Amino acid sequence: MGGSILCLGEAVIDFIPVRAEGGAAYRPCLGGSPYNVARALGRLDVPTEYGCAVSTDLFGDQFVEGLTQSRVGQRFLRRLDAPSTLGFVSLEQAEPAYAFFDQGAADRICRDMPSGSALAGVGTLHFGSIALIREPAASAYETLFLREARGPRLISFDPNIRASHVRDEAAYRARLERLLHNADIIKISGADLDWLLPGHAHAEAARNWLGHGAKLVVITHGKAGVSGWTQDSYAHAEALSVEVVDTVGAGDSFMAGLLAGLHEGGCLTRETLISLSPQILHEALAYGQCVASQTCTRRGADSPWREEISALQAPPITFPDHRA
Known part of the structure; x- marks a missing residue:
């Protein structure tokens, strides 16, 4: 099934540490994993929608403006009279660490999910991150996820775990x-x-999820590149060397690049995902790496536009076996 990609989940104002006269300071940037994926996809010219609730406050206005500028559809977006989620970022570790302030926030209290009929024209649903931790929204997203699983639409999932935000670890793991x-x-x-x-080998985990019905499993390794598995194919793409400003949003940009590459080649169906060749899989992974690497050269989750990726002579997305 073709159609647009609907990204569902949180929108967060990321406060990124910056150098300032007189000491440390923070710069507010648009963020939130599903929000980042949606904006990155829109900038890569993929038909994209974003679904969640954002505040009616000034940050909510900025979220809406960011979606509009990135050409992301908003028919599943709601505005609520509730605060925006704020996240303060630490860059002292290998991966960014976050402290979230979200009590009563619009994206956390959102429980209204689209009906099956409302999803007409959507081919892929993408979920992930703290949206699946924070109640009551988390249970609503899970219900939608499981309702649509194995149906006509693909389900894309990046857990993007924020362990410090988990209060009931056993329930979250389940x-x-x-x-x-x-x-x-x-x-x-x-x-x-x-x-x-x-203690589990990564390849073992990938095979386990493929055995439960996944069609594609991708594991990112930072500087060690990224690996992808289907039932019959395996590919690895190396990380690209760039001057890193920060890695905020890099994983989300990779996710968008991967989905964009698969969409470009007409591969976002269960049938085509199952039959991906190692070469096609490598092209999709490499394209995702190119998008992520350019995000790392900028402050915050500021993903590149398609034209910028093309100017870099990124790996071609040809997918000759799956084009109509």
Whole structure:
């Protein structure tokens, strides 16, 4: 099934540390994992929608403006008279660490999910991150996820785990297991996988999820590149060397690049995902790496536009076996 990609989940104002006269300071940037994926997809000319609730406050206005500028559809977006979620970022570790302030926030209290009929024209639903931790929205997203799983639309899932935000670890782990066993496309970082399944080889985890019905599993390894598996194919793409400003949003940009590459080649169906060749899989992974690497050269989750990627002579997205 073709159609647009609907990204569902939180929108967060990321306060990024910057140097300032007189000491440390923070710069507010638009963020939130599903929001980042939606904006990155829109900038790559993929038909994209964003679904959640954002505040009626000044930050909510900025979220809407960011979607509009990135050509992201908003028919599933709601505005609520509630505050925006704020996230303060630490860049002292290998991966960014976050402190969230979200009590009563618009994206956290959102429980209204689209009906099946409302999803007409949507081909892929993308879920992930703290939207699946914070109640009551988390349960509403899980219900939608499981309702649509194995139906006509693909389910894409990046857990993007924020362990410090988890209060009931046993319940959260059980939820992740349910979702991972019902997703079509799974993308997960090596760090998240090690938290979720400590001591498990990454290839073993990928084979397990493929055995439960996933069609594509992708594991990112930071500077060590990214690996992808289907039932019959495996590919690895190296990380690209760039001058890194910060890595905020890099994983989300990779996710968008991967989906954009698959969409460009007409591969966002279960049938085509199953039959991806190693070469086609490598092209999609490499394209995702190119998008992510350019995000790392900018402050915050500021992903590149398609024209910028083309100017870099990024790996061609040809997918000759799957074009109409």
